[in-house]
Every structure is written in C-alpha cells, then in structure tokens.
Amino acid sequence: MRPTTAFLSLFLLAASSCTHGSNRQETPASPSSMDPAERGRVLAQRVIIADGHIDVPYRLHEKLGPDGEPTEDISQRTAEGDFDHPRAVEGGFDVAFMSIYIPADLQTKPGASKALADSLVDMVEKIARQSPGKFAMAHSVEEARRNTQEGKVSFALGIENGSAIEDSLQNVTHFHQRGVRYITLTHSRDNQISDASFNTGKRTWNGLSPFGKQVVAEMNRVGIMVDVSHLSDDAIRQAVELSQVPVIASHSSCRHFTPGFERNISDELIRALAAKGGVVMINFGSAFLTQAFNDYERQVRDAVETFGKARGLSPGAPEIRTFLETYWREHPAPLARVEDVADHIDHVVKLVGIDHVGLGSDFDGVGPTLPTGLKDVSQYPNLFRVLLERGYSEADIEKIASGNVFRVWQKVESHAAGR
DSSP: OOOSSHHHHHHHHHOOOOOOSTTGGGSOOOOTTSOHHHHHHHHHHHSOOEEEEEOHHHHHHTTBOTTSSBSSOTTSOOSSSSOOHHHHHHHTOOEEEEEEEOOGGGGGSTTHHHHHHHHHHHHHHHHHHHOTTTEEEOSSHHHHHHHHHTTOEEEEEEEESGGGGTTOTHHHHHHHHTTEEEEESOOSSOOSSBOBTTOOSOOSSSSBOHHHHHHHHHHHHHTOEEEOTTBOHHHHHHHHHHOSSOOEETTOOBGGGSTTOTTSBOHHHHHHHHHTTOEEEEOOOHHHHOHHHHHHHHHHHHHHHHHHHHHTOOTTOHHHHHHHHHHHHHSOOOOOBHHHHHHHHHHHHHHHOGGGEEEOOOBTTSGGGOOBTOSSGGGHHHHHHHHHHTTOOHHHHHIIIIIHHHHHHHHHHHHHHTO
C-alpha cells in the first residue's frame, strides 16, 4: 500500500460471469437504443481498458507467506484487494500497469531500492507464468493488443519511485530490459532525482536534480515513459520541458477540485503536459477527487493528534487504531462517487481536449477511500455509463480507456528506436 497522506497511512493500517477473449473485437458497437448502463457494460467488453496504476505487487509483497510466496492467488477471486482475474474479466479490463512501488524509507539504504524493484518484477513475471491462459506480460503496445486478442489480461510495469535507479544511469537500461515502461521519478520524499509534492518544507533541488535531468534524457533514449505523478510543481515543469517525448501523470487528478493538494496537477501544468502530447491519468482515491474528503482527512488528523498527545501515544499505538475505528464509525467518511471521477475527466477535456486524459485508478493503493461505484476493476463500466450519459462518444471513451496512453507509449518507443 502507498499512503498518500499521514492520515491515509493510518487509515490503511486500520483498515465472473462475462467472457472476454479472442473474439472481443468482433463484439458489435453498443446500439444507442440500449440504456447507458448496458451500453457501458458492452463498451467495456469491446474496447481495451488500460489502467496506469495498480498496486497489486506491493500489496502481495506485504503479505508473503513463510515460503516467500504470495498468500493470495489473483488468478482466482480474492477476498481482499481491488484486482483479480475474475473481476478484471467482469469489468472488461485488459492492461494493468503494475506498480513496482519502492518505499521512500529505502532511499537511505544503498542497493535496497533496486533489490526490491527487481524482486517485485520477479513476482509479477512469476504470476503471469503460473497462469498463462489468464495473464501475460506486455512490454509494448503491440504485445498488449495481442494479449487482449488472445483473451489475456496484460501486466505492464511501472516503477513508482525512481530511487530504484539508485545512483546509476545504467540501471535505467537494466529496468528497460526487465520490461519497465514508465518510472515515477520520486514518491513521498525528495530523492536523488527529484523533489516530491508531499515534501512541503525546503526543496532539495528546486525541481529535478542534475542527475535527475540525466535520468529523463536516458529514459527518452531507451524508451521508458517519464511519469510526473508525485513530483513537485517545479519538477513537473522541468521534466515536461526536458523530455523530448510526451510524459504521463500515471495516477494524478485535477487540483482545480482540491486547492492546496499539490499531489494533484494544476491547470497550468495540465496545459504544459498536454502541449507536449502528454496524458493525465485520473486517480480514483477520494482525497484526489473532492475537497470534502480532504477536509475530512484534516479533521481526522487533528482528532488523532489531540487524542495521542493527551495520552502520550506514538502514531502506531494500538490505542490510536482503536480510536480511529471508533471515530470512523461515528463520523463516516464522505467518499467520492463515480461521478466525481467523471468530473475530473470533464475538466481535463474542457481544458486541453479529449486526447490528454486517461485512467490511473490507484487500485490497491488508496484502500477504502475508493469512490462509490468504482470499488474495484469490475466497475469500469459504471464510469463508462456516466461518460455516455454526459454525451461522450464511444470513440472518445476508447481514447480515455487506452488510446491516449497507448499513443504516448508508442511515441516513446518510436523515439527510442529512432523512427
């Protein structure tokens, strides 16, 4: 799990019937006579859905058994988490950018970030090998499309936290060879590459470090997408300017709706990113979607601090967890709704056009803060329904679902190949 705020860290501590195979491209376009809900379900089975950020690998890593193997089998329906194969099939889901998440705590331990990244890539590859009829790795857009035609859910790879590169540009090539196709340059703290949005104190680099600028150039050279989610505004601005190809924000929403929440992207930076051909992939976490949930987080944080200080408790104390559980029962969180995700898509489209928005749910990363109507990978059709009701064409929704991020991915591939 990847906490987005101090409160959410505590929050996370506390807290198939559809066929979808090689014939899916033959599914007819949904007739306009259908109601939007049915059209959404049909469309989800017809188009390729690619999600820019799913945190399955680290969730499984946190619960390894004594033999070092995952204790959950995501090829079957699982009791926990937001992703498994049956639910993916139900939702018409095709391409998961599996997050190779590297906690910021490892940044002070030489070699630890790269080692964890390699082990998580190993895990994802093994899951795919163990269920070859259900999953397959996707190292290119072509492979992702072919896997879909063959009825398989694709695993693409994105490293979340460039600390995995350590201090060596050679590791950029190493991870490209391992199949990594985007790298989020930093995470919750400044690292050797970039300043982070969550670090509200003194910035280490005032954007990208000198090494970070070399990393962007090397990612362009080998064919890895630059991901600017989690970066400070200055770092985003510099990464967009430096990159010779479009960049993505793999799991960020619009700051327009959450003033002061720097993890989201400002209108200015959405315009800059789009001007270079990039894509903002909307995060489904309630904190990313509504000011009401951000206000609620502050309210809970204040209550926890008051309770803890009065009793001299550390943040991880059992009494804190009990207090939180009671507080949440008595003060239910104002969770966002699927319509709020559509609002963020609307905002990007109105600001810069249909070609610059995608989906980056953060499933398995934002825990119980997911919106009503978008609780797991089976529920993408609910979002399609809302978009259809708002007048989006099926061609528009196909761009949002995968077309836009595929375009960037192909552009980065072509640049690296010298085409």
